[in-house]
Amino acid sequence: MKVVVSIKQTPSTTAVLVVDNSGKVSWDDPGGKPNVLNPWDEYTVEEGVRLKENHGATDVIALTVGSAESQEALKTCLAMGCTEAILVSDPALQGLDTLGTAKTLAAAIKKAGDVQVAIFGRQAIDGDTGQTPVQVARKLGWTPLTFVSAIKAIGGGKITVERLLDDGKETVTASLPVVINTVKEINEPRYPSLMGIRKASRAEIPVWSAADLGLADGAGSSNVDWSKVYGIPPRGGSVQMIDGDSVEAQAKTLVDKLFEEKVI
Amino acid sequence: MSGVWVFLENKDGKIATGSREAISAARTVADALGQPLTGLVLGQNVSGVADAAFDLGVDAVLGADDATLAQFRVEAAGPLVTKLAQAHNPSVILASASSRGRDLAAWVAADLEVGLVADGVDVAVDGDKVKVTRPVYAGKLLSDVFATSSTQVITLRNRAFPQAEPTGKSGSATWVETAVAEDAIPTKIVGFEGKEGTVSLTDASIIVSGGRGVGGPEGFAPVKELADTLGAALGASRAAVDAGWIPYEHQVGQTGKVVSPDLYIAAGISGAIQHQAGMRTSKVIVAINKDADAPIFKLAQYGIVGDLFKVLPALTAEFKKRL
Numbered sequence: 001m002k003v004v005v006s007i008k009q010t011p012s013t014t015a016v017l018v019v020d021n022s023g024k025v026s027w028d029d030p031g032g033k034p035n036v037l038n039p040w041d042e043y044t045v046e047e048g049v050r051l052k053e054n055h056g057a058t059d060v061i062a063l064t065v066g067s068a069e070s071q072e073a074l075k076t077c078l079a080m081g082c083t084e085a086i087l088v089s090d091p092a093l094q095g096l097d098t099l100g101t102a103k104t105l106a107a108a109i110k111k112a113g114d115v116q117v118a119i120f121g122r123q124a125i126d127g128d129t130g131q132t133p134v135q136v137a138r139k140l141g142w143t144p145l146t147f148v149s150a151i152k153a154i155g156g157g158k159i160t161v162e163r164l165l166d167d168g169k170e171t172v173t174a175s176l177p178v179v180i181n182t183v184k185e186i187n188e189p190r191y192p193s194l195m196g197i198r199k200a201s202r203a204e205i206p207v208w209s210a211a212d213l214g215l216a217d218g219a220g221s222s223n224v225d226w227s228k229v230y231g232i233p234p235r236g237g238s239v240q241m242i243d244g245d246s247v248e249a250q251a252k253t254l255v256d257k258l259f260e261e262k263v264i
Numbered sequence: 265m266s267g268v269w270v271f272l273e274n275k276d277g278k279i280a281t282g283s284r285e286a287i288s289a290a291r292t293v294a295d296a297l298g299q300p301l302t303g304l305v306l307g308q309n310v311s312g313v314a315d316a317a318f319d320l321g322v323d324a325v326l327g328a329d330d331a332t333l334a335q336f337r338v339e340a341a342g343p344l345v346t347k348l349a350q351a352h353n354p355s356v357i358l359a360s361a362s363s364r365g366r367d368l369a370a371w372v373a374a375d376l377e378v379g380l381v382a383d384g385v386d387v388a389v390d391g392d393k394v395k396v397t398r399p400v401y402a403g404k405l406l407s408d409v410f411a412t413s414s415t416q417v418i419t420l421r422n423r424a425f426p427q428a429e430p431t432g433k434s435g436s437a438t439w440v441e442t443a444v445a446e447d448a449i450p451t452k453i454v455g456f457e458g459k460e461g462t463v464s465l466t467d468a469s470i471i472v473s474g475g476r477g478v479g480g481p482e483g484f485a486p487v488k489e490l491a492d493t494l495g496a497a498l499g500a501s502r503a504a505v506d507a508g509w510i511p512y513e514h515q516v517g518q519t520g521k522v523v524s525p526d527l528y529i530a531a532g533i534s535g536a537i538q539h540q541a542g543m544r545t546s547k548v549i550v551a552i553n554k555d556a557d558a559p560i561f562k563l564a565q566y567g568i569v570g571d572l573f574k575v576l577p578a579l580t581a582e583f584k585k586r587l
Binding site: 147 | 265266275278282330335338339345357364365366367369370371372373375377378380381382383384399400401402403404406407408409410412413429451452453454455456457458459464466470494511512518526527537538544547548549550551561562563564565566567568569570572574578579581582583586587
C-alpha cells in the first residue's frame with residue numbers, strides 16, 4: 001500500500017508578517033526559522049509514517065507544490081520517516097487557486113501510482129482555506145474523509161475512521177482509495193531523529209514539472225482573485241485599567257462596565 | 265445566471281445556528297444583486313425545515329427529502345447540489361463554514377469548476393460579484409477575495425453575521441429527487457456520538473480562557489467556575505494546552521480555534537501573537553494578568569493587573585449576585 005502525505009511549507013507561527021502597498025506579503029522570524037512545515041501537516045506526516053509502522057504501508061511519499069525552497073519542508077518529512085519526497089515546481093503552476101492546486105496534486109498522486117490513501121492537514125496556516133483535500137478527492141474520483149481524528153481500521157480495501165464534526169464524533173466506513181484530512185487530535189507528531197535529519201539533508205528530491213503531470217498548459221486559469229491583502233485594522237481605543245481598593249471593588253466596577261457594554 | 269442559494273444545515277427539524285447566520289448574509293447579497301434567495305434543504309422528514317426557512321426570510325426552497333440524506337454525507341449531498349446548480353445556474357452559493365458546509369462547498373465548486381472562497385467574515389456586493397473579506401495567515405492579515413467564475417461558492421465563518429430573524433412568511437417548497445442511490449454512496453456512517461451539554465468555543469457568546477498564569481491543571485478551577493457562572497465556553501492558550509493542563513479542544517489561537525465572542529475574558533494569558541490571531545475579533549476583551557506589561561493589555565478594552573486566583577473568584581461572586 002502506497003500512501004501520499006500532501007504538505008506545504010508556510011511561514012512559522014511566530015513569523016511577523018508585513019504587507020506592502022501592492023498587497024505583497026513578506027515575513028521574517030527573528031530568532032527562529034521563517035519558513036516551516038505547516039504545523040497542521042506535522043500530524044499528516046506522523047499519520048502517514050504510522051500507516052507504514054502499524055499497517056504495512058510500503059511507501060510514504062511526501063508531496064508538495066511550491067518553489068524550490070519547499071524542499072526544506074520535504075526534508076523535514078523525510079527526517080520524520082517518509083520514504084520518499086516529491087516536489088512539484090513549475091512557473092506554469094504559480095498563482096493557483098484551490099481548484100488549480102487540487103488538480104495539480106491529483107495529477108501528482110496519480111503519477112505516483114497505486115496510491116491508496118492521500119493524507120492532508122486540516123489547513124495551511126497561510127491560505128487557510130482547508131478546502132483542497134475534498135477537491136483533490138473529486139479530481140481523483142476518490143472518497144473524501146475530512147476532519148479525521150482516528151484511523152480505526154484499514155485493510156481489505158476498506159477503511160474505518162472517526163471524524164470530529166462540529167456537533168460530535170462520527171464513525172464512518174469507506175472503500176479505498178480515500179483522501180483524508182486530519183485534525184490535531186489524531187496523534188502526537190514525533191520529532192525528527194538526528195539520524196533522520198542527517199539522512200534527509202543528503203536526499204536528492206525529484207522535481208516534477210507541469211509537463212511531467214500532463215499540465216503543460218497549467219492547471220486552468222484561477223477562478224479566485226485574492227490580490228488585496230492587508231493588515232487587520234487595530235482595535236480601537238486603549239485599555240481601561242480597573243483599579244480599586246480591593247479585588248471586590250475592582251470586580252464590581254468591571255461587572256458594571258460589562259453590563260453597560262451589553263455583553264452579558 | 266441568477267439567484268442566490270444558501271445551504272441550510274439542519275438537525276432534528278431545526279436549522280443550524282451557522283446556517284441561520286448564512287441566511288442573513290445571503291439575504292444582504294441577494295438584495296444587493298436584485299436576485300431571489302433560495303434555501304437548500306436536504307434531509308429526511310424536512311418539510312418543517314422548509315417552513316422554518318421561509319419564516320427566516322428565504323424566497324424559495326429547493327429541497328430533497330430522502331433516507332439517503334437523513335445524516336449529512338457529502339457523497340449524497342454534493343452530487344445533488346451540483347446537479348441542481350447545473351440546471352439552475354445560481355450566481356452565488358453560500359454555506360456556513362461548518363464541518364459539513366465546508367465539505368459541500370468544496371465538492372460543488374470542484375465539480376462545477378468554479379471559484380471557492382472559504383471562511384468569509386464579511387460580504388459586500390461589487391457589480392455582479394461578491395467581495396468576501398476573509399482572514400489569511402491564521403488571522404494575522406485580512407484579504408478581500410472575489411470568485412471570478414459565473415457561479416461563486418462562498419463559506420462563512422461562525423458568528424461573523426447576525427442570525428436571520430423570523431419574518432412570519434410562508435411558502436411552498438420545490439422538492440426534487442436525490443442524485444445518488446444508497447448503493448452508490450461509498451460511505452456508511454456506523455456510529456455517532458454527540459457532544460452534549462458543553463458550549464462550543466466557536467458558537468459561544470462568552471469565553472473565559474486561562475493561560476500559563478493558571479499554573480497547573482487545578483488552576484483552571486476558578487476559570488471554569490466563572491465560565492459556568494456566565495454560561496460561557498472554557499478556553500485556553502497554547503501554553504496551557506502544551507503543558508497538559510487542559511485538553512486541546514479548548515485551545516484558542518492560530519493552531520487552535522478561531523473565536524469571535526461578544527466577551528472574551530483572558531486570565532493569566534500574556535497574549536502571544538498566535539493567541540491574538542485566534543481571539544482578536546472578539547467584541548469586548550477583558551485581560552487579567554499579574555504583569556502590567558503583558559501584550560494582552562494592548563488588545564483589551566478592560567484590564568485588571570492582579571492575581572487571577574483572587575480576581576476570578578471576586579468576579580464570579582459579583583456575577584452570581586447580579587445574574
